[in-house]
Amino acid sequence: MSATDGMRADWAQKDFYAELGVKKDATAVEIKKAYRKLARANHPDSHPGESAEARAKHEKFKKVAEAYDVVGDPEKRKKYDEMRELYAGGGFRGGFPGGFGGGAGGAGAGGFDLNDLLRDRAAGGAGGGFGDMFGDLFGGGRQRPQQRRPRKGADVESGATISFTDALEGVTISLRLTSDAPCPDCNGTGGKPGTKPHVCPECEGAGFVVASVGGAFSMNETCPACGGRQLVYDEPCPTCHGSGRGLSARTIQARIPAGVKDGQRIRLRGKGAAGESGGPAGDLFVTVKVSPHRLFGRKDDNLTLEVPVSFDELALGAEIKIPTLGGAPVTLKVPAGTPNGRTFRVRGRGAARSDGTRGDLLATVEVQVPAVLDTEAREAVEAYRAATSSRPLRANLFKDA
Template identity: 65%
Template sequence: MTNTDWANKDFYKVLGVAKDASQAEIKKAYRKLARANHPDSKPGDKAAEERFKAIAEAYDVLGDETKRKQYDEMRTLFAGGGFGPFAGGRPGGGTPFDSSDLFGGAGAGGGGFADVLGDLFGTGGRRARSRARRGADIETTATIGFTESVEGVTVSLRLAAESACQACRGTGAKAGTMPRVCPDCEGVGMRAASVGGAFQLNETCPTCRGRGMVVDDPCPVCNGSGRGVSDRTIQARIPAGVKDGQRIRLRGKGAPGEHGGQAGDLFVVVKVQPHPVFGRSGDNLTLTVPITFDEAALGADVKVPTLLGAPVTVKIPAGTPSGRTFRVRGRGAPRKDGTKGDLLVTVEVHVPPTLNDEARKAVEAYKAAVAGPDVRSGLFGS
């Protein structure tokens, strides 16, 4: 994801829904578009992949009622050309207010508008003057099924993230009240300190402690800090062919950056649940198939299952030793280029633990019939 302004993206347009669409309509539109542009259905189609990403990003916001509300509010503010008391620059000649700085990190990280308010009002002026900082990397775990690991899957990950306090929406002021511009520094956060003589120094405004805003009635939930922790849910694409224990890096899906800094990355450690029958070796799937002695000795057509399709028949030639592996082409795991690995079928001769009378006689007759050189003679020196 790029650091494009959240505010400049029309997520409604991306999903092709009206501004007043219901959550159900949004979900429906998302599903339809996601299916149509799914990377698996159009392998190698870069444009579709970009569309899929944009769709996922739009749904990440609009699909979540809280985030959607924040997004709507933010767009309304920007559409009006104003942004609270800071519109057009900080009063008193401070650093001009640059919305692109604000939304770079937040938009990329999905933290959103509430985080921005938190930065503005929460810890305020001091932070506003600090330099851009990249958001932290986050690591999380996703457990997926064996078949999902072979085919690829989109998972929903719930992440705890620092965000604006929900009660005060990051302002630090009790719900229903707003912080006001500090009367002593007029919102600058600094004021001239007279030290006598020809020098004049600036010092941090003691009334607002540099925040530029004063809160008369602090929010009881966050004690006026404006900060809180919230869950966010993101959709992460686990590519086909992922292996157990593999770490997948999702750029820009970590913690939001500060003051225009890039968002951190999200690392997803994938746990793949084992399959009761199939195993995996690179792009190939493995399968152990029991056969009877007569099938091994006389040859047979053996029907075996495949992971993603219909069963196939493997021709076992007469005289096949136990442990021989047969290759079924194209029935393995999908590769990035759209081709598939193979299914490696290893036969294992099954020996019955007991024999009925008739079978015992037949085996004894067989033993007499094949009396020949000792099969273990090669183990001993001459």
Template identity: 55%
Template sequence: MSTKDYVEKDYYKVLGVPKDATTAEIKKTYRKLAREFHPDANKGDAKAEERFKDISEAYDVLSDDKRRKEYDEARSLFGTGRMRPGGPGGNGYSFDFGDLFSGTQGGGAGGGIGDVFGGLFNRGGRQAQPRRGADVETEVTLSFEEAVDGATVPLRMTSQAACRSCSGTGAKAGTTPRVCPTCVGAGTVSRGQGAFALSEPCRDCKGRGMIVDDPCPDCHGSGRASSARTMQVRIPAGVQDAQRIRLKGKGAQGERGGQPGDLYVSVHVTSHPVFGRKGDNLTVTVPVTFPEAALGGTIDVPTLNGPAVKLRLPAGSANGLTLRARGKGATRKDGTRGDLLVTVEVTVPQQVDGEALSALEQYRDATASEDPRAALFKAAEGA
């Protein structure tokens, strides 16, 4: 947060609360506004997103007693950020403090008025910002049953975390890092570009805000080290092969109180010898005999995790007919289940003799006048 922001932005007005509002009142108002303007509730609305950022920025300052006190003192000292009319003869003039506050830290002789009031504005009006942890990628292989019903699996991950030897300071035991004189601990410097001041990471401290003179031998001054850990992760039911799952906040730890990164899990699902899958539905192919297909009947069908179900096979069922067993498929996100799609496959015996052969010959003779290919030849002749 820059000194210019402290002076020019009215955070009380942004939240719509009086200057003497209590912390509880500020928190209650913030929650109401945050729900109203949250990006998830206003898809594609740039104005709502900007309003949400302003609300969050105001709450970050006013909800912290120390920062709120500094903000109130800054507003009291400099007013709205522009000097009042005055001067000899009452000639009015205005002066924007932004030029003084932006300064030329690291790029010139003067650090601006922010250097004078360094104690009031957290070392020159800026402080090193929290840094979000890195995202972590990993993979997991599930069985077909685990993917359908969900499973809790152990995942071993290696990510960057604070070095245990120096507790993340980057300095050798017994020593401490010093504040970077170039950025005054902010981690960024402002460089003038005409009427604008552009902020960029400080080159001397590489954006950390601190300089380590005697680095830690384990992390070589970075303050970060590889850390291996095993955690139990719940894979939701209904996950599919090659799906990528995001687990928020399960990645690498942040720096200076920053939020942890996210964990991305790439899922691989092994095939099943009997069942297949189409979206939320499971599939299975069930063989039936010729008499069952011709005469109809009730057939038993296996399910993935449970007893077999009985399905009614209509008389005259053709090869490839699909039946449906409702609620016997994969688990959906809402807890309901898809269906089991049963494909009928008419089997033909490899060898026929005895009574079976005699019966088939009689059936053949009885149906000799019926040619199932007659319509095919007729259609070909008419083409």
């Protein structure tokens, strides 16, 4: 990479100390304190939106960060001060090339061409201290890669089918997941193993670009060139083709809480895809399907049960035993004259709630009409019909018809 690649010629005319509001002889502690104060006051998270005020704060934040990146680093600060002194004192007669205040060639009478100096440095010549100075500040020579921003891993969706009983009591299940993960060959950098990155020229290392959405409105978007990573590689990773992503297959143990409902979506924090650059893992969302039970149903936190009864049990009254899910049977007292379809409530025999209590069991009695009657039963039913024939059941149907 050429020593002039990524060079910011305008830095020579910028006063980073003034940008931070400190004096040139400020201590490192004073510089750091000033930076933190300004960063908090102008951080984009504290000023969302695209208003003029918000954009001004965002721009100020970028300038403050740029200034601290130089004068907050002792080595960079020293070289920056040296460069500023040379510039202010006319050490570069004819000015700097590319906007440092000089002519097209970058050299005046009796001066020298800074472009030649930098080219000599890039060609492996003895560029001297100037090459080192500008290389460290502007991207050449011994440039340190920027620290990549931590990025949260992607959320993962999965599904699981559990039994009716497990849904009520809670269960730990094994889930086989295939999710997005950092490429195993480049460790998520997107670059060919063994190659070095450089600052993304599209976003200048910010990780985002400002895109116009019409009129006076604009918004920040992830940089399309580096994908928000801030750094790019000249040679992409042959495995992931520069995306930095791959697939990861793993088996995890997931706890499904007691009382989960059919179709409910459970969130398991930190069980999703791994993060990048020290970022947290994403979350796992599990949609639960509950298999139906042969006897029991569910209504909110209550269980439901249809109890078959005979006509005489409802007419004369009875005590009948009914099952409970996972517990001992209970006795249901049916009063004489109970209508068909009446629901009885057995408290505390339903689904578990989050507060540790349980719902109820709702038992509905349903008369079962025999398909075939033997001779004795038929005679008894016919005798009952004769005894009640004087009290027609459907008389009121025609009263107002």
